[in-house]
Amino acid sequence: MKLIVKLLLTALAVVVLSKILPGVAVEGYGSAIIVAIVIALLRLIVKPILVLLTLPITIVTFGLFLLIINAIIILIADYFVGGFAVSTIWWALLFSLLLSLFQSILFSLIKED
Numbered sequence: 680m681k682l683i684v685k686l687l688l689t690a691l692a693v694v695v696l697s698k699i700l701p702g703v704a705v706e707g708y709g710s711a712i713i714v715a716i717v718i719a720l721l722r723l724i725v726k727p728i729l730v731l732l733t734l735p736i737t738i739v740t741f742g743l744f745l746l747i748i749n750a751i752i753i754l755i756a757d758y759f760v761g762g763f764a765v766s767t768i769w770w771a772l773l774f775s776l777l778l779s780l781f782q783s784i785l786f787s788l789i790k791e792d
Contacts, residue, residue: 689715692781702770710762
């Protein structure tokens with residue numbers, strides 16, 4: 680149940696960010712839910728592989744390259760989801776940062792059992 684609530688809160692954050700950021704567009708709430716699911720799957724499957732492959736550059740940049748990896752995850756989600764569009768990597772980077780911030784705020788509202 681908690682997973683569904685987290686996915687819905689992420690979808691809500693995606694919709695809010697698409698209204699705020701001009702470089703990000705979501706067609707509707709259904710697309711936002713699909714975006715939340717795809718981003719969760721990409722973070723689960725693709726992100727560890729990218730982190731492992733880019734470990735030397737991540738170490739050299741003191742972990743700042745992880746921000747670029749998060750932006751790449753957003754751009755991959757843009758590629759796979761039809762109703763979701765991000766214009767540039769800079770908008771993806773800003774979207775990724777704000778999405779993480781919104782998720783941390785919204786997820787803190789969920790009570791731990």
